[in-house]
Amino acid sequence: MAAPMDSVESPEGEGSAGRRASGVELSVPSDPAAPAPLCPHGPTLLFVKVSQGKEETRKFYACSACRDRKDCNFFQWEDEKLSEARLAAREAHNQRWQPPLSRAQCIERYLSFIQLPLTQRKFCRSCQQLLLPVDWGEHGEHQLLSDISITQLRRPSQLLYPLENKKTHAQYLFAERSCQFLAGLLATLGFRRVLCVGTPRLHEQIRLAAPGEKSNTKSLLLDIDFRYSQFYLEDSFCRYNMFNHHFFDGKAALEVCRTFLQEEEGEGVIMVTDPPFGGLVEPLAITFKKLIAMWKEGQSQDDSQKELPIFWIFPYFFESRICHFFPSFHMLDYQVDYDNHTLYKHGKTGRKQSPVRIFTNIPPNKIILPTEEGYRFCSLCQRYVSLENQHCMHCNSCTSKDGRKWSHCFLCKKCVKPSWIHCSTCNRCTLPDHSCAGPRDGCFICGALDHKRSNCPNIGTFKRANKLVEFFYFLEKRLLVSSFLGAIYKSAKLSEDSGVLNHSSHRYVL
Secondary structure: OOOOOOOOOOOOHHHHOOOOOOEEEEOOOOOOOOOOOEEOOEEOEEEEEEEOOEEOOOOEEEOOOOOOOOOOOOEEEOOOOOOHHHHHHHHHHHHHOOOOOOHHHHHHHHHHHHHOOHHHOEEEOOOOEEEOHHHHHHHOOOOEEEOOOHHHHOOHHHHOOOOOOOOOOOOOOEOHHHHHHHHHHHHHOOOOEEEEEOOHHHHHHHHOOOOOOOOOOEEEEEEOOHHHHHOOOOOOEEEEEOOOOEEOOHHHHHHHHHHHHHHHHHOOEEEEEOOOOOOOHHHHHHHHHHHHHHHHOOOOHHHOOOOOOEEEEEEHHHHHHHHHHOOOOEEOOOOOOEOOOOOOOOOOOHHHOOOEEEEEOOOHHHOOOOHHHOEEEEOOOOEEEEOOOOEEOOOOEEOOOOOOOOEEEOOOOEEEOOOOEEEOOOOEEEOOOOOOOOOOOOOOOOOOOOOOHHHOOOHHHHHHHHHHHHHHHHHHHHHHHHHHHHHHHHHHHHHHHHOOOOHHHHHHHO
């Protein structure tokens, strides 16, 4: 998965609903029929800046796939008129940023590569490219891998370096545990075709079969990473931007996807997607609805009420946003973890565990979670839940979202996180150190409006100051306790000297 445009959803989800601070939101163009301007990542999206729930009057186009303008600096006001010279310069810029090889060239090279003897199959780790003998001279000083086997070619995600720019294409790949679970679950549910949108590891797992055997399940990978073009034929991979439903190779790739979804009249297919967590939910939902509409084109009128089965893998705190666009979805308790992410790991407890879950429109009673990993079946909810997720009789549901045991608030009439308290001023449950005045615009450290906290030049000073505050707070508590105990001891001593037993002082000590 890659991480584009900043999301305006809060990580605290439910408690922050309807109280967004400044940010950007997707907007509807004044002329929906007019094509959006293009950047290297395809059609741009129209955004509007929002401050304390109020939209600014002027809207702008920006890249759909990058949230940092250092990575894609496209910016254009909606009402801006460009000269022919600027339009030509933009077109030239977009072309310069395209992959060095076309899709057809990649396929031709791949077919030539697999015909080579093992000793001549080389992969350049520096350039992330499969090499033919004619290329060796150009890569003599680079880091090369030799004797690339067919098995390695079938697992390209292990050959390629994950892209680690968190603001553009931060690829976090499924851990083997999660990958095998998903592939096994899909087989158990009887799916014969899997549309993998941004899930290269799952695509590989599905296509793997024992030597001499053929996998019974087909898979098509849609991913923005052009490097996968060198490992797959046309029917296995399409370069695709999930934020604007853009197929980089045009109508030919679009038809590959359409044929895949509509095969067998659309029966036996599921879409599994693992979008970038930094992306806005709304453009993703729009794209997925377009893929659903493409699938529905192959349905008969009698099947018009059927839904395309979907697994949308995303953090649990986006639940309200996802269910807003897809009311039939519900969230599973299964924790998805990643190989190359320090936080999203299975087996951790409390707030350190992976927050990533599976949202699906498949009935939960059909999905069996592994009991050996700590999941159990709740007979009241008729679904599998984590061990810590206790059934609340007041809510009539297993209410925990993050793996911890939640507490029922009778004032809010719902279960809340164990770290939250009920604030009488805000009339809701929230974090103990929240601000009743609500969030502020701009930077939360220095108050400037031109940047956010993460980019504040004073963040180092702020962190050091926080540590000092924590230290003095700790010291102050120690001094208060010492003074308190000293006063009790003095009171008890006076009582003892006077021959009177002071029960209250002893009660405080206990």
